[in-house]
Amino acid sequence: MNVLNITEQLPLVDExxxxxxxxAENAQHAAAAFIAAGTATNxxxxxxxxxxxxxxxxxxxxxxxxxxxxxxxxxxVQFVLDHLARPLADGGWAHLLPPSIDAALxxxxxxxxxxxxxxxxxxxxLAVLGKWHRIKGWDSPSEASVLKTLLREARKAQSRQxxxxxxxSAIVLEPLQALLATCTDGARGVRDRALLLLAxxxxxxxxxxxxxxxVSDVRQLDADTWLYxxxxxxxxxxxxxxxxxxxxxxAQALAAWLAAAPAESGPLFRxxxxxxxxxxxxxxxxxxARIVQRRAQLAGLEGDWAAHSLRSGFVTEAGRQGVPLxxxxxMTEHRNVTTVMGYFQAGALLESRASQLxxxxxxxxxxxxxxxxxxx
Numbered sequence: 001m002n003v004l005n006i007t008e009q010l011p012l013v014d015e016x017x018x019x020x021x022x023x024a025e026n027a028q029h030a031a032a033a034f035i036a037a038g039t040a041t042n043x044x045x046x047x048x049x050x051x052x053x054x055x056x057x058x059x060x061x062x063x064x065x066x067x068x069x070x071x072x073x074x075x076x077v078q079f080v081l082d083h084l085a086r087p088l089a090d091g092g093w094a095h096l097l098p099p100s101i102d103a104a105l106x107x108x109x110x111x112x113x114x115x116x117x118x119x120x121x122x123x124x125x126l127a128v129l130g131k132w133h134r135i136k137g138w139d140s141p142s143e144a145s146v147l148k149t150l151l152r153e154a155r156k157a158q159s160r161q162x163x164x165x166x167x168x169s170a171i172v173l174e175p176l177q178a179l180l181a182t183c184t185d186g187a188r189g190v191r192d193r194a195l196l197l198l199a200x201x202x203x204x205x206x207x208x209x210x211x212x213x214x215v216s217d218v219r220q221l222d223a224d225t226w227l228y229x230x231x232x233x234x235x236x237x238x239x240x241x242x243x244x245x246x247x248x249x250x251a252q253a254l255a256a257w258l259a260a261a262p263a264e265s266g267p268l269f270r271x272x273x274x275x276x277x278x279x280x281x282x283x284x285x286x287x288x289a290r291i292v293q294r295r296a297q298l299a300g301l302e303g304d305w306a307a308h309s310l311r312s313g314f315v316t317e318a319g320r321q322g323v324p325l326x327x328x329x330x331m332t333e334h335r336n337v338t339t340v341m342g343y344f345q346a347g348a349l350l351e352s353r354a355s356q357l358x359x360x361x362x363x364x365x366x367x368x369x370x371x372x373x374x375x376x
Contacts (some may be wrong), residue, residue, distance in 0.1 A: 050128035073144035085116035169303030171313030178299040187276040194257035201250035203331030204314030207288040207307035214267040319347025
């Protein structure tokens with residue numbers, strides 16, 4: 001068949017031809033649906049929150065609605081200057097967001113408190129704006145070289161003034177033991193102990209991964225070993241099941257929870273109600289964070305604790321105990337070595353001989369026999 005004459009073989013259809021250079025409206029909606037369905041719930045929530053903030057700020061600052069036209073790079077630059085604090089010559093700090101707009105954003109519940117935003121928050125909102133533009137098929141203002149230069153210099157300026165990115169406290173072995181020691185309050189304690197040990201010993205699982213586990217995802221291998229299966233995660237969206245081991249106390253804690261809350265199907269970790277009654281609905285990601293914070297408070301631990309403390313703590317403790325980085329990443333499923341190295345190296349350096357070269361002042365007899373040295 002002559003390909004050039006294929007049109008002669010096609011039947012007529014009652015559809016208007018599409019423009020090669022413009023995506024049809026229904027195709028835009030379909031593409032957006034695919035993106036939403038393939039994005040983690042927590043990520044979708046953070047995107048929605050960021051775009052809500054952009055819409056409110058644009059309306060108050062420019063009288064403009066986030067809608068059918070791309071934003072220029074100047075708007076992104078203004079956003080940075082409005083929200084990042086810059087050091088002043090007199091030692092103070094300033095940002096350009098007018099106080100009246102700042103107060104209006106707080107009053108509307110869109111902004112948590114008055115004042116500048118953290119560098120990471122500003123960076124995240126710029127990234128969301130960039131993704132929104134890319135979905136629309138527009139050039140992203142977040143990619144402008146002037147903006148990237150401004151962010152780089154702003155970060156250096158803040159670092160020189162002692163403003164550093166705040167990280168959650170890492171739950172290494174000792175804090176973990178303190179948390180577990182509080183898990184003596186009946187069914188709640190049994191559940192929390194199993195959750196904490198699975199999240200920590202099982203490779204520093206994210207809270208979304210913990211609440212996503214189903215009863216069907218775990219199986220006992222032997223008396224001292226359980227396996228649990230991960231599906232779609234933040235770093236692996238293929239959906240292929242990957243089994244991870246639970247050994248020792250983590251395996252025993254999981255067995256105890258399943259004995260206390262037997263179920264053939266449904267969420268692995270479920271909500272509890274008054275009187276220790278075990279429900280059928282699963283925990284939310286926020287509830288995992290609250291469990292960590294509640295146990296830390298009961299243990300009397302000082303620090304900024306969150307669900308991520310389990311993940312960072314696992315990596316840090318692995319570094320302390322000299323576990324090879326490749327084995328750690330096989331458990332955590334980090335894809336970016338740079339991300340995991342910060343925690344791993346911090347732990348490794350705690351046990352490094354290089355940090356213990358100086359063991360204290362020399363003995364008195366050595367000092368008494370010290371040769372004289374000429375002054376500089």
